[in-house]
Amino acid sequence: SAVISQKPSRDICQRGTSLTIQCQVDSQVTMMFWYRQQPGQSLTLIATANQGSEATYESGFVIDKFPISRPNLTFSTLTVSNMSPEDSSIYLCSVEKSGGETQYFGPGTRLLVL
Amino acid sequence: GENVEQHPSTLSVQEGDSAVIKCTYSDSASNYFPWYKQELGKGPQLIIDIRSNVGEKKDQRIAVTLNKTAKHFSLHITETQPEDSAVYFCAASTSGTYKYIFGTGTRLKVLA
Numbered sequence: 006s007a008v009i010s011q012k013p014s015r016d017i018c019q020r021g022t023s024l025t026i027q028c029q030v031d032s033q034v035t036m037m038f039w040y041r042q043q044p045g046q047s048l049t050l051i052a053t054a055n056q057g058s059e060a061t062y063e064s065g066f067v068i069d070k071f072p073i074s075r076p077n078l079t080f081s082t083l084t085v086s087n088m089s090p091e092d093s094s095i096y097l098c099s100v101e102k103s104g105g106e107t108q109y110f111g112p113g114t115r116l117l118v119l
Numbered sequence: 120g121e122n123v124e125q126h127p128s129t130l131s132v133q134e135g136d137s138a139v140i141k142c143t144y145s146d147s148a149s150n151y152f153p154w155y156k157q158e159l160g161k162g163p164q165l166i167i168d169i170r171s172n173v174g175e176k177k178d179q180r181i182a183v184t185l186n187k188t189a190k191h192f193s194l195h196i197t198e199t200q201p202e203d204s205a206v207y208f209c210a211a212s213t214s215g216t217y218k219y220i221f222g223t224g225t226r227l228k229v230l231a
Contacts, residue, residue, distance in 0.1 A: 006165075036217055047208060047221045048163070097162055106151045106212060108219060110162040 007032060007100050009111035017117045018088055025084045026114045028098035033078035036101040038108065039071070043094045051096075054081040088118045121146040123211050125222030132199050133230050140225045142209035143191040149211040152192045153219075154183060157206045166207075167194070199229045 008031040018024050028037065037054040051071055052060040060073035075081045085092050095115050099108040124143045132138050142152075150171035155163035169176045169183045169192065176183050180199075185192040196203055209222040 009162075038217075047223050048219075049221075050218065053217065101217060106214060107153060107165060107168060109165065110155070112162045115160075 007034065007102060007109045009098065009100060009109060011096075011098060011111040011114050013114060014112065015115035015117075017119065020089050020118055022088055023084055023086045024088065024116060025082050026096050026098075028081045028083070028111055030079045030100050032102075034100040034102050035078075037075060037081045038099045038101070039073060039081070039083045040097040040099060040110075041094045042097060042113070048097065051083070054083075085116065088116075090118050092116065093118045121149075121211075121220050123209060123220045123222040125209055125225060127225060128223065129226045129228070131228045131230060134199060134201060136199055138196045138199050138203070138227055138229075140194045140207055140209070140227070141191060142193070142211075142222045143189075144211040144220070145190070146211065146213065146220070147190065148213045149190075149220075150214055151212045152183070152185060153210050153212075154194050155208045155210070157208065157224075159205075163208060196227075199227075201229050201231050203227060204229045 010029045012027045039051040040048045042048050050063050051066045052062040054060050054073050054075040056075045072084045095113045097113045099110045101108050122145050153168035156166045157163045167181050167183050169185050180197045182195040207225045210219040212219045
């Protein structure tokens with residue numbers, strides 16, 4: 006498995022502002038992912054964070070709204086830009102270690118946009 | 120497109136009884152099926168997984184069964200305890216794609 010931490014754990018933000026969420030893993034991992042979980046809903050993949058190259062975004066998510074960085078094999082950030090109340094969600098990072106299929110999730114960042 | 124249906128959406132059982140959650144997937148190429156438990160205020164935690172070359176897998180009170188022909192898989196929890204109360208998600212994935220398709224979740228409540 007993997008030990009994953011996210012910062013901040015929760016935040017309340019004003020509309021129009023941006024928030025950067027950090028994800029740190031205790032060991033090097035091949036793949037890192039960012040998910041959104043809207044209140045009472047399932048998990049939706051936002052993008053795959055690629056080390057040394059641009060993230061790969063899923064349909065419905067764009068880089069201008071959710072810029073992602075992955076400077077090394079243990080760390081990634083997701084920025085939620087120009088926030089609106091519809092962005093209120095739990096944002097989760099997950100990792101997949103080399104040679105495996107299993108994803109392990111961080112504790113999540115609970116975001117409320119007013 | 121690919122999707123995973125999960126039933127029921129809510130499930131209440133008496134402590135000590137069994138709970139069964141079922142998922143059906145659409146992509147016949149799917150070959151890896153993890154189950155996650157999400158407690159309130161926490162991230163999803165992997166509890167068991169199964170690959171398509173196996174029909175059943177057990178880990179103490181938890182078991183998963185897979186029917187590839189019917190494209191469905193189920194989570195079985197025996198001797199339920201109040202600490203089993205959580206939201207459970209199934210997922211389906213295909214090797215090499217790194218992409219999970221999640222079910223809609225089942226809120227399990229174990230009544231003491």
